[in-house]
Amino acid sequence: MTLTEVIMAVLVFSLASTSSLRLWGSSATWSQAAEARQALASGIEADLMRRSHRLRASVARDRPDPVACEQAAEWMRSRLAGGAALLPQGVHKELIREGGSVWLVYKAAAEPLERRRLFSAAAHGLCPVVPERPGLTDTEVGA
Numbered sequence: 001m002t003l004t005e006v007i008m009a010v011l012v013f014s015l016a017s018t019s020s021l022r023l024w025g026s027s028a029t030w031s032q033a034a035e036a037r038q039a040l041a042s043g044i045e046a047d048l049m050r051r052s053h054r055l056r057a058s059v060a061r062d063r064p065d066p067v068a069c070e071q072a073a074e075w076m077r078s079r080l081a082g083g084a085a086l087l088p089q090g091v092h093k094e095l096i097r098e099g100g101s102v103w104l105v106y107k108a109a110a111e112p113l114e115r116r117r118l119f120s121a122a123a124h125g126l127c128p129v130v131p132e133r134p135g136l137t138d139t140e141v142g143a
Contacts, residue, residue, distance in 0.1 A: 037111055043088035044106045044115050051104065052117070055079050059124050066128040069100025072121035077102045080119065100127060 001009075058079045064072070077095050080102060087093060090110045096103040100122060106115040121127050 037113070040088050040091065040108055040111060040113065041115075044091060044108075044113075047087055047093075048104065048106070048115065048117055051080050052119075054082070055119065055124070059126065064126060066126060069121045069127040070097075072124075072126035073097050073100050073102050075126065076119055076121055076124065080104055 055076060064075060066072075067075075074097065077097055081095055087106070088108075091106055091108050094103075094105045094107070096105060101118055101120045104117045104119065107113070
């Protein structure tokens with residue numbers, strides 16, 4: 001082998017080794033970031049399930065009398081806000097009342113991750129049942 005061939009072989013080998021090392025490093029970084037995102041999503045989901053279960057248990061145990069949906073939503077909001085476990089670091093929860101419903105929103109500061117769940121007072125049986133209107137007859141319609 002000539003000196004030129006040896007230098008070219010060393011150059012090709014070093015370029016291949018450097019590329020392989022960079023590829024391995026970037027895949028390891030991506031894998032760690034994916035694992036962190038999965039742990040964050042799992043923590044949010046666990047907190048959501050605990051709050052949802054606590055709300056259902058509270059509805060079954062306390063069984064408040066049916067009131068206006070807005071009042072029932074406020075009752076649900078207070079139950080959802082109470083004592084769940086700590087959220088993962090960097091995650092904030094927000095309870096937004098909207099009519100007879102409550103949105104539970106989780107937002108992660110570091111990741112573009114947002115999880116929303118709608119809790120409806122009517123779906124939990126906390127609103128009074130509105131009787132169905134009777135259908136119009138032919139004489140009322142003017143047929």
